[in-house]
Every structure is written in C-alpha cells, then in structure tokens.
Amino acid sequence: MIxxxxxxxxxxxxxxxxxxxxxxxxxxxxxxxxxxxxxHESASxxxxxxxxxxxxxxxxxxxxxxxxxxxxxxxxxxxxHGTYRLDWTQSVPRRRWVATKLGLSAASAIVAAGVxxxxxxxxxxxxxxxxxxxxxxxxxxxxxxxxAYTLVALALATAIGAVWRRAVPALAVGLxxxxxxxVFVDTWLRERLVAADTxxxxxxxxxxxxxxxxxxxxxxxxGHGAHIPNYxxxxxxxxxxxxxxxxxxxxxxxxxxxSHFWSLQLTETAIFGAIAAALLCFAGWWTRNRVA
Amino acid sequence: xxxxxxxxxxKRYGGSAWALRDCSIEIPEGSVTALLGPNGxxxxxxxxxxxxxxxxxxxxxxxxxxxxxxxxxxxxxxIGFVAQDHPLHARFSLGEMxxxxxxxxxxxxxxxxxxxLGRIGAAPEHKVGKLSGGQQSQLALTLALAKRPELxxxxxxxxxxxxxxxxxxxxxxxxxxxxxxxxxxxxxxxxADLERICDHIVILSGSRQMLAGxxxxxxxxxxxxxxxxxxxxxxxRVHQVIRESHTPRQTTxxxxxxxxxxxxxxxxxEVDLEEIVLxxxxxxxxxxxxxxxxxx
Amino acid sequence: xxxxxIQSHSGVPSYLQIAQQVRQAIRLGILAPxxxxxxxxxxxxxxxxxxxxxxxxxxxxxxxxxVDGRRGVGTFVAEGVxxxxxxxxxxxxxxxxxxxxEARAAGLDDENMSALLADTLQPQGKLRVx
Numbered sequence: 001m002i003x004x005x006x007x008x009x010x011x012x013x014x015x016x017x018x019x020x021x022x023x024x025x026x027x028x029x030x031x032x033x034x035x036x037x038x039x040h041e042s043a044s045x046x047x048x049x050x051x052x053x054x055x056x057x058x059x060x061x062x063x064x065x066x067x068x069x070x071x072x073x074x075x076x077x078x079x080x081h082g083t084y085r086l087d088w089t090q091s092v093p094r095r096r097w098v099a100t101k102l103g104l105s106a107a108s109a110i111v112a113a114g115v116x117x118x119x120x121x122x123x124x125x126x127x128x129x130x131x132x133x134x135x136x137x138x139x140x141x142x143x144x145x146x147x148a149y150t151l152v153a154l155a156l157a158t159a160i161g162a163v164w165r166r167a168v169p170a171l172a173v174g175l176x177x178x179x180x181x182x183v184f185v186d187t188w189l190r191e192r193l194v195a196a197d198t199x200x201x202x203x204x205x206x207x208x209x210x211x212x213x214x215x216x217x218x219x220x221x222x223g224h225g226a227h228i229p230n231y232x233x234x235x236x237x238x239x240x241x242x243x244x245x246x247x248x249x250x251x252x253x254x255x256x257x258x259s260h261f262w263s264l265q266l267t268e269t270a271i272f273g274a275i276a277a278a279l280l281c282f283a284g285w286w287t288r289n290r291v292a
Numbered sequence: 293x294x295x296x297x298x299x300x301x302x303k304r305y306g307g308s309a310w311a312l313r314d315c316s317i318e319i320p321e322g323s324v325t326a327l328l329g330p331n332g333x334x335x336x337x338x339x340x341x342x343x344x345x346x347x348x349x350x351x352x353x354x355x356x357x358x359x360x361x362x363x364x365x366x367x368x369x370x371i372g373f374v375a376q377d378h379p380l381h382a383r384f385s386l387g388e389m390x391x392x393x394x395x396x397x398x399x400x401x402x403x404x405x406x407x408x409l410g411r412i413g414a415a416p417e418h419k420v421g422k423l424s425g426g427q428q429s430q431l432a433l434t435l436a437l438a439k440r441p442e443l444x445x446x447x448x449x450x451x452x453x454x455x456x457x458x459x460x461x462x463x464x465x466x467x468x469x470x471x472x473x474x475x476x477x478x479x480x481x482x483x484a485d486l487e488r489i490c491d492h493i494v495i496l497s498g499s500r501q502m503l504a505g506x507x508x509x510x511x512x513x514x515x516x517x518x519x520x521x522x523x524x525x526x527x528x529r530v531h532q533v534i535r536e537s538h539t540p541r542q543t544t545x546x547x548x549x550x551x552x553x554x555x556x557x558x559x560x561x562e563v564d565l566e567e568i569v570l571x572x573x574x575x576x577x578x579x580x581x582x583x584x585x586x587x588x
Numbered sequence: 589x590x591x592x593x594i595q596s597h598s599g600v601p602s603y604l605q606i607a608q609q610v611r612q613a614i615r616l617g618i619l620a621p622x623x624x625x626x627x628x629x630x631x632x633x634x635x636x637x638x639x640x641x642x643x644x645x646x647x648x649x650x651x652x653x654x655v656d657g658r659r660g661v662g663t664f665v666a667e668g669v670x671x672x673x674x675x676x677x678x679x680x681x682x683x684x685x686x687x688x689x690e691a692r693a694a695g696l697d698d699e700n701m702s703a704l705l706a707d708t709l710q711p712q713g714k715l716r717v718x
Contacts, residue, residue: 003395007388008381082379089343089375090396090435091368324638463636470629470639488594488602488637564599 031123038126068153076161113150143265148272155279162283207240295475300351327479329496372436382421405438517558535571606645
C-alpha cells in the first residue's frame with residue numbers, strides 16, 4: 001500500500017520539489033551576496049540595496065499554500081477517477097487505503113515545508129539581523145508556522161476534494177480559502193493571540209528602543225490615558241513615535257517584543273495544526289463511510 | 293455450499309429511491325450465473341454490495357461465508373471483481389500494474405498475469421491510459437483472474453468489446469472455471485451467448501428480482517401454451533402466467549408450470565431461454581404499471 | 589482429434605449437441621475404440637461453453653456405454669464400439685440421394701422433406717404438407 005501511495009504521489013511530490021528548487025535557484029545567489037554585505041556595509045546602505053528584495057518575501061508566503069494544495073491532488077484524483085474502486089477490491093481495506101494516502105501526503109507536506117523553511121530562514125538571516133523577526137511579513141517564513149500553513153492548505157484541499165471529488169475545483173477553492181484564512185490571521189488574529197506589551201513614556205523623556213518589535217499601535221495621550229487628537233508621528237530610529245510639537249503628555253505604544261516570537265509562533269502553529277488535523281480526519285472519515 | 297447468498301437484500305440511496313429491493317438468491321459454488329436485466333435494474337448495485345463497495349440498506353448478504361461490508365479483509369483476497377467502467381490507473385505502465393496486483397494482494401499469480409497480458413498485444417512499458425478499450429477490459433479481467441479467486445464477479449464485462457474479443461473474454465473465463473472450479477457471476481443486458489456459458493440465471497427488473505435458479509430447471513418448468521382464443525383465467529388458477537398474447541383466433545401463454553399442464557385445449561411446447569428472459573423482463577414492467585395504476 | 593461446433597440457437601441443448609457429435613464421430617470412424625476424447629478444459633477453451641455441459645455430455649455417453657471415463661486419466665472411446673461399415677454408409681447415402689431426387693420430382697421442397705423425415709422418425713399424428 002505504501003508502494004501504491006508513493007507511486008501515485010510521485011509526480012506531485014516531484015513538482016513540489018521543483019518549485020522549491022526553482023525558488024532556491026532564485027534565492028541562493030542573492031542570499032550569498034546579502035550575507036556578505038550585511039557584515040561589510042552599513043545598515044542604510046544595505047537597506048538601499050536590498051529592501052525591495054525584502055518586500056518580495058511577502059509573496060513567498062503563498063508557496064506553502066501552493067505546495068500543500070498540490071500534494072492534496074493525488075488523493076482527490078483517485079476519488080475523481082474512480083481508481084479507489086479498483087484499489088478497494090484488491091484486498092486493501094478502506095481504512096488502510098485512507099490512512100496511508102493521507103499519511104503520505106502529510107509527510108510529504110512536512111518535508112517540503114522543512115526544506116522551504118531552511119531555505120527562507122537562511123536567506124532572510126541578514127534582514128533578521130537588521131529588522132528582527134516579529135514583524136508580520138517576516139514572521140510567516142520563519143519558525144514552525146510554515147509547517148502548519150502547508151498542512152492546513154493540504155487539509156483544506158483534501159477535505160473539500162473528499163466531498164466534491166473533483167480535483168481542479170477542490171484545489172482552487174482550497175487555495176482561496178487558505179489565502180483567506182491567512183489574511184484573517186495576519187491582519188486580525190495574530191495581534192490578539194498573545195497579550196501585547198505596552199510602553200508608556202512622557203514626551204519629554206527619551207523614547208524606549210522599539211527596534212525589532214512589532215508595533216501594533218502608537219498614540220499620544222494625556223495623564224489620564226485619553227487620546228490626544230490631531231497629531232502626526234515622526235517615527236524615529238527605534239521605531240518609536242516622536243512628537244516634537246507636543247510638550248505635555250505621554251505616548252503609548254502597544255507592541256509585541258522580540259521575546260514574544262516563539263510564543264506567537266507556537267500558538268499559531270498549534271491552532272493551524274489542530275485545524276489541519278481535524279480537516280484531515282474529516283476527509284478520512286468521509287471517504288471511509290460515505291463514499292461508494 | 294453457496295458462494296453467494298442474499299436474503300431480502302435491498303439498497304436505498306437517500307430518500308425513497310430503492311436501487312434494489314427484496315432480493316433473495318442463492319448461487320452455488322462452481323456455477324456460472326448470468327445476472328440479467330435492463331440498465332438500472334439493480335445489477336451493479338447487487339454486485340457492488342457483494343464486493344463490499346456498498347453497504348446494504350436492508351436484508352443480508354453473505355459471500356463465501358462472510359459479510360462483505362464488515363469482513364472485507366477476510367473476503368477480498370478470495371474474490372475477483374471487474375466493475376462496469378473497469379477503472380484502471382491510467383498513468384501506470386502494464387508492468388507496474390502487475391506489480392500493483394502483487395503488492396496489494398496476498399496471493400497473486402504473476403506468471404499467469406504476464407502470460408495473459410502477452411496475449412493482448414501490448415508491451416510492459418505501455419501506459420494503461422493508451423490501451424484500447426478491449427485491451428483495458430482484458431487487463432481488468434487479468435488482474436481479477438490472477439488473484440486466483442474463488443468467486444469472480446463481472447459487471448457488464450463484454451459490453452464494450454467487439455465479437456471476437458467478447459468470445460475470447462468469455463472463453464478465458466470459462467477455461468478458468470474448468471481449471472479451478474471458480475464460481476462466476478456475470479451481469480449483462482444481452483441475452484445471447486449466455487445460455488452456453490451459464491448454468492444459473494438471475495433476472496432483475498425494476499430493482500426487483502423476477503426469476504432465479506438453475507437454467508435446466510427453468511427450461512423444464514416453463515412452457516408455451518397455444519390454443520384457441522380465450523382468456524388466461526383457467527390456466528392462471530393453476531400455473532403462473534408470465535406473458536399472454538392474443539390474435540383474433542389464437543391465444544399464446546407463457547407459463548411457469550407447477551406440475552403438468554393437463555388441459556387438452558392447450559398445446560404445450562418448450563421455450564428457449566431468450567424467450568423466457570424477455571417475457572420476465574416484460575413481466576416486471578407490467579407489474580410496475582399495475583402498481584402505478586393501483587395507486588393512481 | 590475431434591473438433592466440436594456448438595450452435596447457440598438451434599433449440600438443441602449444448603450437451604446434447606456434444607453427445608451427438610461424439611456419437612457421429614464414432615459411427616463415421618473418426619474416433620476409434622481407445623481414442624482419448626478432448627478434456628473438459630480443452631473443449632471449453634476451444635468452444636466457449638460451460639464446463640458442466642461437457643461433463644454432462646460425457647456422463648451421458650458413459651451411461652450409454654460408448655465411452656469410459658477414467659478418473660485422473662481422461663475419457664476414452666469404449667472398446668467394442670463399432671463404427672458403421674463404410675460400405676453401409678456409402679450405400680445408404682446413395683439410396684438417400686435417390687429418395688431426395690424422387691421427392692423433388694414430386695414437388696417437395698427442402699423443408700417439406702425435413703418435415704417428412706422428422707415425422708417418419710417420430711410419428712405425431714396427421715401431417716399436412718403445405
């Protein structure tokens with residue numbers, strides 16, 4: 001059965017590998033020049049040269065979704081083409097067929113995510129040195145969330161495909177839902193996952209160093225905490241807000257410090273991981289019991 | 293010992309549409325049974341329940357002594373099944389299909405498979421998706437036969453084949469029966485050819501069972517009665533009238549005779565199988581219409 | 589070796605056709621005493637029919653004493669079974685040819701001739717020739 005599962009997955013796994021390899025071919029040359037530059041050049045010079053590349057990373061966050069959805073294809077295609085009816089009458093009980101195929105696709109997803117993670121973490125190292133890793137755009141490509149994202153994309157496409165049994169629409173819808181879920185988490189949920197820190201300082205004092213943190217919001221307030229309207233922040237070197245025109249009052253900053261990185265990561269990983277597991281179990285249950 | 297036995301077997305798909313209803317048949321070991329009926333009569337449903345692909349909604353089914361849905365693992369190695377659309381892994385090569393059969397079945401006769409595939413005229417490297425319809429049918433049959441099953445279930449296996457391929461397919465199947473005493477259930481909506489291959493018959497129509505039993509017995513019990521124009525009432529009191537037809541001067545009845553036909557008005561004649569099958573298929577339609585009228 | 593030909597829709601059951609063909613072969617000397625009949629498997633492979641049909645035919649012939657079924661070895665034409673003398677066959681064929689010519693001259697077609705022959709073999713009451 002493992003032979004069959006792998007043989008049916010071979011093509012998709014190779015495509016996933018090709019995607020990662022193509023990405024590597026693109027990133028490795030720049031990565032090498034960046035890692036040498038970060039030690040020899042100043043921060044501003046580095047930023048001038050490479051910041052546009054750094055913004056590219058935001059698009060790379062789609063790749064775990066693509067790979068996950070791709071690896072769901074063999075399972076759904078087997079259902080669409082009816083070859084599962086051949087397999088199920090070859091002395092392989094449904095239970096084992098479902099478990100092996102889902103298990104193999106999950107394992108492939110984890111391996112692909114791992115390779116991707118190594119590649120992206122290595123490449124981003126210079127940026128992390130300069131900007132820290134908590135900021136949203138960076139965060140997605142570092143740490144354990146990459147595994148969870150890939151698995152969720154896989155699970156979404158698989159679950160939809162188990163019910164719909166048509167590969168192209170199921171994969172497309174899965175990808176769309178994945179993007180939707182990621183947008184939701186990135187813009188709304190993540191900030192609330194772990195309690196943020198708050199810093200308050202008087203306008204007449206030196207601002208704290210908020211470098212390499214993820215600033216959620218900053219605003220000036222009076223001694224009682226009421227917002228002062230009509231202000232414009234001048235963001236200083238540490239990312240903190242400075243208001244030269246204001247002479248009384250305080251500035252509040254709500255932010256996630258670098259030390260929260262791992263608790264944010266692990267919480268998000270756990271949530272997505274649980275969703276992925278639930279969806280995969282559903283796909284397995286549905287296929288075993290409701291498919292003829 | 294029966295290879296397959298059902299009692300009141302039925303299958304319903306959500307709502308009230310019964311694909312098969314109240315089916316009670318017994319297929320003895322070593323027999324070759326024809327499962328006849330028009331499309332939609334429930335033949336595929338019956339076979340899929342026998343092989344564990346569908347769960348029965350009502351009644352019981354027992355195959356080689358086991359319940360297919362619950363004890364699939366014990367039973368599947370002993371059963372060969374070729375579905376109507378004979379799904380195959382299109383991206384695999386022929387050689388890989390043999391490996392597939394070997395790895396997914398506890399016992400698989402590789403030499404037999406290779407020998408048969410050699411005869412269908414395709415090399416081991418050919419992709420399954422590129423084979424002709426006839427070759428694919430033969431491949432599906434080969435996979436089932438190489439398991440050396442005790443029971444072989446074939447769902448419309450020859451529908452897509454030309455006459456020569458059909459003859460070869462049937463010849464191979466019967467050869468295997470001669471060799472191993474395998475039981476075969478062969479569904480079809482074509483009656484010709486089946487009389488020489490099969491010794492048992494099951495007729496389904498409108499999701500119901502019309503007739504089931506050994507062909508010899510059926511031929512012995514059915515008679516065509518011809519006589520002067522009259523109604524069938526006197527006869528139907530004693531025997532079951534399956535079909536009646538009238539001309540201005542003559543009445544012809546096809547009856548299932550429980551015992552001898554003594555009435556001197558009627559001349560009894562033997563009937564061939566095709567005639568009997570057609571009569572029962574029409575009988576099914578007639579019953580349905582009567583039901584409809586009764587409930588109208 | 590004898591070759592069988594089965595006609596599906598002749599109205600004669602397959603096993604009877606096989607038995608008839610064996611009897612015919614013995615009569616015409618194609619099969620001699622001691623000759624081995626094809627095995628069930630061989631027959632079935634050549635002519636796609638149910639194996640039980642062949643078994644039934646052979647059993648029938650065994651009962652008539654025309655063949656001997658020896659378990660594990662095969663089925664053989666029984667000793668002492670006599671073919672028709674070829675002279676007899678030739679002379680019968682010639683006289684049959686003369687009768688056919690006579691019947692044709694009287695206006696009978698092939699069908700009428702067959703009906704007359706069938707009725708002579710198994711009389712069934714008044715026969716009307718159309």
